[in-house]
Amino acid sequence: MALSSEDRDRIESFRVYVEDSIATDDRYGPAVREDSETVLATRFYEGTSCWFEIALLPADKQVRVGFFTSDPAINTDCEQVIVESGENSVRFVGQAFEESGLDWPSPAVEHGKERDASYYATPVKFDDMIDLDSDLLRDKVLRMLEGYLIAFGPALGAEEGE
Numbered sequence: 001m002a003l004s005s006e007d008r009d010r011i012e013s014f015r016v017y018v019e020d021s022i023a024t025d026d027r028y029g030p031a032v033r034e035d036s037e038t039v040l041a042t043r044f045y046e047g048t049s050c051w052f053e054i055a056l057l058p059a060d061k062q063v064r065v066g067f068f069t070s071d072p073a074i075n076t077d078c079e080q081v082i083v084e085s086g087e088n089s090v091r092f093v094g095q096a097f098e099e100s101g102l103d104w105p106s107p108a109v110e111h112g113k114e115r116d117a118s119y120y121a122t123p124v125k126f127d128d129m130i131d132l133d134s135d136l137l138r139d140k141v142l143r144m145l146e147g148y149l150i151a152f153g154p155a156l157g158a159e160e161g162e
Contacts, residue, residue: 003058007129011056014132015042018054021142027149028052043068044145046156050074052148053121054141058129063137065144066121067152068114075118077155089120096151102143120152 003011019031019042028044029051035041041055049071055064069075082092094105107122122144124137131137 003129007058010129010132011040011058014056014138015040017138018042018141018145021138022145027153050156052145053119054145055121056132061126061128062123063126063141064110064121064123065141065148066110066119067148068117068119068121069155070117072118074155078118078120078152081152081155093120093122093147093151097144097147099150100143100146102140102147107144120148122148 015033022028022031022044029046030044032043032045033041034043038059039055039057041053043051043053045051050067050069053064053066053068055066056062057064067078069078082089085092087095089109089111090106093109094107097104097107110119110121110123112119124140124144126132126137
């Protein structure tokens with residue numbers, strides 16, 4: 001998909017907004033951009049093996065927000081926390097979204113492996129690139145990020161000794 005200069009400007013504005021919104025929140029690591037041809041990812045690293053991510057997939061008109069770890073033990077801890085909650089991953093993340101102020105009790109939650117990392121992530125589709133300018137979409141993405149921190153932040157205690 002060829003992006004117009006206007007689309008590229010919207011994408012950059014969206015990414016800067018998200019990164020600037022998180023920059024003063026010391027619960028997240030600094031923003032690091034890690035882009036590929038199809039995925040424009042901003043990662044907020046927590047130690048050496050975990051990060052929260054907001055990824056823009058322009059060709060799919062989708063933003064994906066999630067928690068990633070390359071540490072199998074932390075992934076196992078995350079799975080165990082979900083099991084111990086008595087909920088499935090959809091309800092577990094949905095409750096965290098609700099705590100973050102987002103009324104989305106049953107979001108799509110993808111759990112899988114991407115390269116060397118396990119992840120939990122929720123995609124959000126948008127209709128047009130102009131939607132990236134929308135305060136509603138931007139607020140939703142930031143609340144989703146907060147929800148993932150609420151849901152999976154406790155697993156980061158495993159990295160405190162690093």
